[in-house]
Amino acid sequence: MPGRSLTRRTAVGVALVAPLVATACDIDPPSRDSGSAVAAPPPPEDSELVTAVVAALVRARSVVEAATLSVPDLTTLLEPVATAHAAHLEVLEGAVADADVPTPAPARVPADRAGALTAVRRSEQRLLREVRRGCVDAASGDLARVLASMAASTAQHGAALADPAAGQEGS
């Protein structure tokens, strides 16, 4: 159950490698000894959706980076979003072969604050849809749980950015 110590990469690595084990023994996190399983390829039924979520995360990250470059004043506001993206990618990238991690085309973001924020909000909504899809379709229950937490986090950040105060100067 939640709350036990577990490294990030171990959580998803083992979830991908041993979905049947996970479903047979509740959702207890695996022991730290099983961390070597991270490098193993995920089962085919989940590897595609993990790759799709990683691609969505990389694209969303590029939009945030472009927004902060276009409107430096947004850096503080978007920093928690960037932090979440980095943490989520750290977990999932351990389960995806390097060749499967995409390099997105540079995102184009309007140079004004409102336009840049709108671009980020839309990007986060698209990311949320992709993570939700991955969660619902995942064969591994533990992977679904990780993706559900990612979805909840993405929704939280989206809601925070939708707050009218977020659109004002100095926020």
Next chain:
Amino acid sequence: MSVLDALQATLADEHAALYTYGVLGARTSQATSPALFETLTSGYRRHRARRDQLQLMVRDAGGDPVAAEVAYDLDGALLRPPQIERAAADLEAASVEVLLALVAQSTGSVREWALTEATWSAVWRLQLGQTAETWPGAPELDQA
């Protein structure tokens, strides 16, 4: 743990959440803290609908819905609006954890429903004065 067990555990948690929301609402003045009162009322309604849905799901899974306890222990002093708001936020955090466990144990429509409810509780925490998190409902993932 079977899907039915996870549904029953989630239902038991919802009974406790409803009781807690009731107490928090009763200790909040609609006149002096109208925004908090409205937030608690909306939260109570959402959890009541969630409980009702869980009872249906348990029956669909072939079980008898677990009954509510007569009363539940509430931690800490809950007298001032900030304390009440924090207690409701903590309640929602616990709900996210329980619903994520249901996500892990279920598939299809049950998982999708649990995901939607977990997301709602996570976002509702912002209404209760909390900030966005990186791993809501999965605190062990914050410990790299």
